[in-house]
Amino acid sequence: MRTVFTAAASAALAAVLAWSQPVMAQPKTVKQCKDEWSASKDSMKASGKTQKAYIAECRGVPVTARTASVAAVLANGQYPSEAEAKAGCPGDGVVWVNLRSRVSHEPGSRSYGATQAGAYMCEKESAAAGFRTGKTARDPARDSSKEAAKPASG
Numbered sequence: 001m002r003t004v005f006t007a008a009a010s011a012a013l014a015a016v017l018a019w020s021q022p023v024m025a026q027p028k029t030v031k032q033c034k035d036e037w038s039a040s041k042d043s044m045k046a047s048g049k050t051q052k053a054y055i056a057e058c059r060g061v062p063v064t065a066r067t068a069s070v071a072a073v074l075a076n077g078q079y080p081s082e083a084e085a086k087a088g089c090p091g092d093g094v095v096w097v098n099l100r101s102r103v104s105h106e107p108g109s110r111s112y113g114a115t116q117a118g119a120y121m122c123e124k125e126s127a128a129a130g131f132r133t134g135k136t137a138r139d140p141a142r143d144s145s146k147e148a149a150k151p152a153s154g
Contacts, residue, residue, distance in 0.1 A: 037058075093106075094122065
């Protein structure tokens with residue numbers, strides 16, 4: 001009787017030990033994944049991966065449909081990195097387009113490369129695709145026309 005119990009216990013122990021490491025491993029914490037992201041941030045961004053997508057992948061969480069749809073849109077004349085866009089836009093400027101608001105931002109603007117759902121595009125292609133130009137620095141001609149339209153106070 002004791003031999004049967006020992007054999008069953010040994011078989012159970014062997015089965016547990018045979019499991020692969022990922023099955024037994026605990027998922028990483030968000031902090032651990034963020035630390036990994038920070039260590040290789042530049043290469044991750046160059047590959048077009050966002051911090052949110054990396055953390056989800058790192059923790060084993062499935063990518064949401066919204067993230068997947070943004071990636072699908074990028075195949076449409078849009079680039080995940082500025083370097084790829086410059087290579088793909090010879091003789092044309094590169095802009096950052098916000099895929100949600102449909103606004104394009106020029107290099108040097110505050111939102112260039114900074115919005116959550118966005119991509120780099122050729123300037124002419126972005127206009128043809130219906131993206132409108134974002135607000136830039138104040139135009140002095142526009143300000144003077146506003147002043148001329150105001151009634152004189154007296």
